[in-house]
Amino acid sequence: MTDFSALVREANLINGAWVQADDGRTVEVTNPATGEVIARVPNCGAAETQRAIEAAHAAFPILSGMALGERVALLRRLHQAIMDNLEPMAAMLTAEQGKPLAEARAEVTSSAGYVLWFAEEVRRADGAIIPAPTAGRRLLTTRHPVGVVAAITPWNFPSSMLARKLAPALATGCTTIVKPATATPLSGLVWGHLAEQAGYPAGAVNILTGSARAIGGEITANPKVRKLTFTGSTEIGKELIRQCAGTVKRVSMELGGNAPFIVFDDADLEAAVSGAMIAKFRNAGQTCVCTNRLYVQSGIYDRFVKAFSDRVAALKVAPGIEPGAEQGPMIDEAAIAKMEELLGDALSHGGALTTGGKRHARGGLFFEPTVVAAANEQMRIAREEIFGPIAAIYPFETEAEAIAAANDTEFGLAAYAYTRDLARIFRLQDGLEYGLIGINEVLIVAPEIPFGGIKESGMGKEGGHQGIDDFLETKYTCIGGL
Helix, strand or coil: CCCCHHHCCCCEEECCEEECCCCCCEEEEECCCCCCEEEEEECECHHHHHHHHHHHHHHHHHHHCCCHHHHHHHHHHHHHHHHHCHHHHHHHHHHHHCCCHHHHHHHHHHHHHHHHHHHHHHHHCCCEEECCCCCCCEEEEEEEECCEEEEECCCCCCCHHHHHHHHHHHHHCCCEEEECCCCCCHHHHHHHHHHHHHCCCCCCEEECCECHHHHHHHHHHCCCEEEEEEECCHHHHHHHHHHHHHHCCEEEEECCCCEEEEECCCCCHHHHHHHHHHHHHHHHHCCCCCEEEEEEEHHHHHHHHHHHHHHHHCCCECCCCCCCCCECCCCCHHHHHHHHHHHHHHHHCCCEEEECCCECCCCCCCECCEEEECCCCCCHHHCCCCCCCEEEEEEECCHHHHHHHHHCCCCCCEEEEECCCHHHHHHHHHHCCCCEEEECCCCCCCCCCCECCCHHHEECCECCHHHHHHHEEEEEEEECCC
């Protein structure tokens, strides 16, 4: 595997300096495939966070006051720095998160893509001249950076989720405080190093690791932070929204999912099985847009279960650096325990195990890719986000039944369906209560599209032209006496 040691930062970036926690405490970073400690990062708290916020606040007039062309040039240099370090960044990501190296490369490349997208999109963040209802006036709107932005990112996609937040913030002139997940902090800290290489001024990018409660508490309470953008569980997202209410911060929330995957009788069976493999088992099922419930129409049900189970049984489970690895380890022991608990519940409610079903023979944090047929709504996996390599397959009869079952959840992030019926495609687009819908396709995310859910899956969009809006305030000015 490519050596990534030159990119490892075992310190936090505050106001342009790499520092340790005030009390010297650290947190170990381990490789989930081996259990090896690969780094130790600072265990910071409220005091360090307050200094980072002060630094971002002081740097805000500098970054926001730059000419647009200068900010665009900085983003382009940041994009180039990521691409120049693609292989070591991917190796670092695999080492701390566990995903196969091919998936890690794709994530880092996607991260660079978001940086480049927002370098281009910020040029189009324009205002307007509004026709005045009376003579002698000009009415205009202008757009301005919201201020200091805090970003809290998850462990499953620690690079690309940060890119979606950091890139639009820096593009618009907002300065930032970043809190990466404790399990995967190295992929967040490296962005501080790359931002320095790109030439960002001190305080524009501050990155803190450590206590989520202490760092998050200071971020949400401090009035100098004007926006919080968070990716994580719905439960934590709700708590952060409540905490931000005290200072009326702007919030963007990319929260949990319970994605349905609907296969109709008229679907291309081979394409549907291949799509389900990606949608379910990418990153060992540890993705917010991962399919949680597979609904298969009765006419094709048995053939789908057989073909899908055969493909799942053949998946290569191995450390992410091993050639041909298709599923790596789970992130921690709690994730493994959750798989065992959910599977036990499903089998107790009549589920039929067709493959997998236990910890993998490799030991450690590896779990067998698993398929449960004859799933039903009494099972916990019908309601809870699995976030692991267990696929539950539910039979259905009618289109209306499938849509109703798919929507029977408080979540509304991603949904997928396979059908050759053109009219049905448009009915699904209208009827599915989800922010992201893939029809005959599962790899649907790109910088050009507005990523985000509805209902309790969040608020706000990341990517697309919409992805820059939450980082800008709109001011209206009326000029009279003309």
